[in-house]
Amino acid sequence: MRSLKIMSMLSGLVLAVSALLTAHPAAADGPTPPAEFTGDWHDPVTAAPPVDTPGTRSCEVTLAAAQFRDFTPYQGSYTPPKECGTLWNKVVLRLEGSVKGRQYDRLGYLTVGGVEIFRTSTPQPSPEGITWSVEKDVTRYRDTLSRPQPVEMLIGNVVNETYTGVLDVRVTLTFHTAQGRVKPAAGTPDRVIPLTGATLTTPRNTERVLAEVYATGSGGGCEEYWYLSVPDAAPYSCRAAEGPHREVRVSVDGRLAGIAAPFPTVWTGGWSNPFLWYVTPGPRAFDVQPIVYDLTPFAALLNDGRAHRVEVAVAGVPAGQAGWSTPANVLLWQDEGSRVVTGGLDRHEETAPRNSSRYTAGSPHRLDTEAAHRLTVAGHLNTSHGRVVTTVDRTVAHTSVHRWGEGENPDAFTASWSDRETVTAGRTVTRTDRAYTMDGETTVGAGDRLRTVLTLGDRAATSVVRDGRLRSWSRLDDTYTGDATYTTGVPRDQRHAVGTTNERYRLYGSDGCHDRSVTTVQGTVTQDLRRC
Numbered sequence: 214m215r216s217l218k219i220m221s222m223l224s225g226l227v228l229a230v231s232a233l234l235t236a237h238p239a240a241a242d243g244p245t246p247p248a249e250f251t252g253d254w255h256d257p258v259t260a261a262p263p264v265d266t267p268g269t270r271s272c273e274v275t276l277a278a279a280q281f282r283d284f285t286p287y288q289g290s291y292t293p294p295k296e297c298g299t300l301w302n303k304v305v306l307r308l309e310g311s312v313k314g315r316q317y318d319r320l321g322y323l324t325v326g327g328v329e330i331f332r333t334s335t336p337q338p339s340p341e342g343i344t345w346s347v348e349k350d351v352t353r354y355r356d357t358l359s360r361p362q363p364v365e366m367l368i369g370n371v372v373n374e375t376y377t378g379v380l381d382v383r384v385t386l387t388f389h390t391a392q393g394r395v396k397p398a399a400g401t402p403d404r405v406i407p408l409t410g411a412t413l414t415t416p417r418n419t420e421r422v423l424a425e426v427y428a429t430g431s432g433g434g435c436e437e438y439w440y441l442s443v444p445d446a447a448p449y450s451c452r453a454a455e456g457p458h459r460e461v462r463v464s465v466d467g468r469l470a471g472i473a474a475p476f477p478t479v480w481t482g483g484w485s486n487p488f489l490w491y492v493t494p495g496p497r498a499f500d501v502q503p504i505v506y507d508l509t510p511f512a513a514l515l516n517d518g519r520a521h522r523v524e525v526a527v528a529g530v531p532a533g534q535a536g537w538s539t540p541a542n543v544l545l546w547q548d549e550g551s552r553v554v555t556g557g558l559d560r561h562e563e564t565a566p567r568n569s570s571r572y573t574a575g576s577p578h579r580l581d582t583e584a585a586h587r588l589t590v591a592g593h594l595n596t597s598h599g600r601v602v603t604t605v606d607r608t609v610a611h612t613s614v615h616r617w618g619e620g621e622n623p624d625a626f627t628a629s630w631s632d633r634e635t636v637t638a639g640r641t642v643t644r645t646d647r648a649y650t651m652d653g654e655t656t657v658g659a660g661d662r663l664r665t666v667l668t669l670g671d672r673a674a675t676s677v678v679r680d681g682r683l684r685s686w687s688r689l690d691d692t693y694t695g696d697a698t699y700t701t702g703v704p705r706d707q708r709h710a711v712g713t714t715n716e717r718y719r720l721y722g723s724d725g726c727h728d729r730s731v732t733t734v735q736g737t738v739t740q741d742l743r744r745c
Contacts, residue, residue, distance in 0.1 A: 246737035250699075250710040253341035254736025255492045259499065260718035261691070262727040264305045264350045267395045272297035272388045276306070277323065277366040281380040286367035291325055291358075294388055299359050300397045303389040306331055306349045308382055313342025315705075316378025318481040318490075320431050321368030322540070323384060327407040328357045329540045331384070332427045332501035335368060336481050336494060338378050339736075340705075347499045351386070353544065355401040358386070402544040412520040413543055415512075417553045420596050421546035421638075422512050425503035426525050428461045428475050428539045436536025439529075440477050440628060440651065441615060443580050447572045449617060453531045456570030458584040458611050460528040461539065463506050465514065466521050469563060471506030472588050474609040474632040475527070477651055479669060485655055486665040486712075488697035492733045493714040496671040496691045503542075507636050509603040510592030513556030528566070550597025560591035560604070577623070580615040607634040625654035641679045648672040657701065664698040675722075687722030711735055721745070 272294035279287035293299065306323075308331070316338055323331040330351050336343060351358070368380050391397040402423070404416065415422070430436040435451035442453040463471035478497055481490035490498075508515075515521055525539040548554050568584040591604040613628030632647040653667030671691040677684045697712030717730040728744035 242740055243738040246734035246739055248711075248735070250488060250491075250708070250712070250735050252706070253339050254343075255733065255738050256343050257336045257345040257492055257494060257499075258731055258738065259494060260716045260729040260731045261500075262718070262720060262729070264303070264348045266305060266387075266389050267302045268389075269302060269392045269395050270297065270390045272390075274386045274388070276325070276364055276384045276386055278383045279366065279381075281319075281321075281368040281370045281382070282372040284367065284369040286365050289364045290361065291364050292361045293358060297388040297390050300391045301352065301355065301388050302391045302395050302398055303350065304352045304355070304358060305387045305389070306351045306384065307387065308333065308347045308384045309344070310335065310346070310380060310382040311342060311344045312336075312338040312378040312380050314338060314340060314377035314379075316370070316372075316376050316380070319368050319370050319380065320429065320480075320538075321366065322427070323364070323366040324407070325354070325364055326357050326362035327409055328354060328405050328542050329407065329427055330354050330357070332429065332503075332540075333368075334431075334478075334480050334494075334498050334501070335380060336499075337487050337491065339491070345499070349500055352398045353401050354405055355398065356403060356405045403547045404545040406543045406545065408523060408525070408541040408543055411522050411524055413515065413523045414518070414520045415515045415543075415545055416547055417516045417518050418548045418551045419512050419516055419545050420509075420548040420551075420554050420594055420601070422508040422515065423544040424463055424471065424506045424508055424523070424541055425544065426461060426463070426473075426506070426539050426541045427501055427503045428525075428527065428537065429478065429501055430459070430475065430527075430537050431480065434534075434536045436530065436534065437480070438483075439475075439536075440613065441624075441626060443615065444570050444572060447578060447580060449578070450621065453529060453534075455529050455568060456580070456582050457613060457615070458529050458568045458570070458582060460566070460584075460586060460609060461504055462526050462528055463508070463541075464522070464524050464526070465508065465511045468561070469588060470508055470511055470523075470590065471605075472586055472607055472609055473504045473506065474611065474630045474647070474649070475504070476502070476671070477628070477630065477649055477669075479651075479667075484653060484665050484667055485663065486697050486699070488699055488710045488712040489665060489667060489695040489714060491736055492738065493693065493695070493716050493731060495669050495693055496716075507603070507605045507634075508543075509594075509638065510558055510560075510590040510605060512554065512594055513592060514558055516554055516556075529568070548596045548598075554594050554596055556592060556594035558590070558592045559602075560589065562589045563587070577616040577618045577625075580613075582611065582613045582615075584612075585610040601639045602637075603639075604637045605634070606636075607632070609633075623654055623656040627652045641677065641684075643677050644675065646674045661701045661703075662698055663701045664696070666696045667694070669693040685723045687720065687724065690717075690719045692717050
């Protein structure tokens, strides 16, 4: 009955917020778009909200400033600003970049003290040049940012007579202080350790352990489009014996400790059609979010003072095939009242991973894939504030249908991924339901006109319940739609490209509401609509 009451409360809140979202929209209509893309277009823009800041005194530090022409990393140093102390309410990373000419999309990272705090990709430029920016809340890296550290950044690039775009970027950190009623950020980890090798040694009084993995399939090969790969028997250019299903797994001393569905990121050259992404990137393309795993049930094992193997692997990737990057950090919370926190791993249950790809020959060819996996782990810790039992239950699933014709024309794909997680820590239950969707088709028609129609979805629902009472909740729905056509095999100025895109980003819950929709036509922002 208690769970039914909570669900009823959530439903009521969702309906109330939905009503607010449809009331009093504020629209900004843009200029009339050209008949087709020209040599200049609007700078990249997303509908995502800026990082919320408290309005207190702030200090800015430059982390990196570089022009990337090759694969030489920028190396520098960081010192926290003395003027803002170490009691911060919020720390915001901001990247500002510019590029002009011709260039592919590129993948980049930034580390501080070996801890990766930011992973990104770049937009493709216009001949006239573009600028773009990205913001990220990096407050959870307070431990790393509280002392001087080396800095490394790389956006690997190739510059020559054909690809002329030099990536000019500057990255800053802005520290917003805690003052008066604005308190220091709560709940940040005491230690952040980069998983630079296969071993990890934790402080012996650790009482909470999270791992975050910046998992990306990229590099220009087939794993950049892992979701389109087919078994060896099917006639398609990207093949994998186990089909398109991928799962990012974390193990502790060889034992499975966490599972997750990777987000199907589409970079700004994706689906053979850059005109989809010139102004509106796909969800998460500029701010690659890490997958987070709660490893607290393994804390007692890790607390023995010895080095343990903590490893990340991507299931489904063909043996020996490159294409995935999985840098990881481990976030630790310590029990100030204990020198050593003891306990044990009490439960470890795993369903047999299910992965079925069924190929049907014909016109079109067809591949139907279904996959699922569930892992439940539980452990207890004897802390200074009592015995705490943590149970993590996570289920991932994937269904997709891939249809393609001879010569992979047309090439159509529809898929959904789910990643459902419930973490029960003492009297607190946190539930997160993630859902990712993709529905698109590319065709090449008369006159070598290539057309791509694509919809992407990034959704999540989170609730925190303590002692049976709802403490916080949120709902995210980030939906991108695009339709672009151009002539292939001709110089850039003869492509006669047209395209429309729309991104609507809705985030609402106990912390407030954000609802913004951005529409573009031929590289021109024609509408920017805010509903709350």
